[in-house]
Amino acid sequence: MADRFPIEAGHILLFARAVGDANPIYSDPEHAKGTEPGQIIAPPTFVQASAQFTENYGLRPKIGEYWFGSGKEPRGSGAPKPPEQEGGSSGGGGLHAEQHYEYHRPLTPGMVLRWEQEPGESWEREGRRAGKLVFNESITRYYDQDDNLVITARSVGVRTERPATPGS
Amino acid sequence: MALKASDLSVGQVHEEQVCYDLSRTQIVQYAGASGDYNPLHTDEIFSKAVGYPGAFAHGMLTMGLTGKMLTNWVGDGRLTKFGVRFVSQVFPGDTLTAKATVKEIREEDGQKLVDLEVETVKEDGTAVATGHATARID
DSSP: OOOOOOOOOEEEHHHHHTTOOGGGGGTTTTHHHHHSSSSSSOOOTTGGGGEEEEEEEESSSOOTBBBBBBSSSSSSSSSSSOOOGSSSSSSSOEEEEEEEEEEEEOOTOOOEEEEEEEEEEEEEEEOSSEEEEEEEEEEEEEOOOOOEEEEEEEOOOESSOOOOOOOO | OOGGGGGGGTTTEEEEEEEESSOOHHHHHHHHHHHOTTTTEEEEHHHHHTTTSSOOHHHHHHHHHHHHHHHHHTTTOEEEEEEEESSSOTTOOOOOOEEEEEEEEEEETTEEEEEEEEEEEETTEEEEEHHHHHHHHO
């Protein structure tokens, strides 16, 4: 089944709380009626929560499956580590280097988003602390249930040779 | 309340403290709301085991905090573009201030727009996110 992101007012409220945003347009339908958008809208980075509805998203524990975060041991929990994951990644699965959004129309409760993703550029450079850095760009276009383009997102991820620890 | 072109000038700076003494609990809230459960952000034991000094905030939490400054200033539903690079990690205990500097006031297809340079910094001035935003103005 293709991934679908149903935009719900309760989820918008929880997200706004998480970014410490008390703007009542994210929580109060009566207040929202009197604003320019005229209804509850989502905060500008909310579409990132499509991760919740991405079936094969790697940074969410799957029920009954091995998870790379700590349990008894610092690395690995939830289920025995499957043989194909022996060796594993450097931990953490890469970092987020950049995120860019273009907003084409307001994101509002009741919309159901689908998205199309395509790879962008890839490049490498030598980091000061983290060794070789490999950057990968991806472009995601989010459409509503009527096929209107709502948001275009450009994301850059980076994989590091060593942990990117901050300067002393 | 939207911004008016006549009230803006190039070089003008707007800033807002977007978090104070960031709690681990807020990072957990962000993980739960966004769906990014990478243990690097919430699991101190794991983060140390893979070589970090401890769990650190999602870049997207910093971007979300920065977005709050923008929407509080430019108004609801007024952003047309918003993008950042994550240039330094944010740890529990950090206090962040997000700043927008007016770069250009222009018109496109009859719509007035403001281009902003965006920077979010820690108390000691270290930048954690830098980028740009564009908003519709009156």
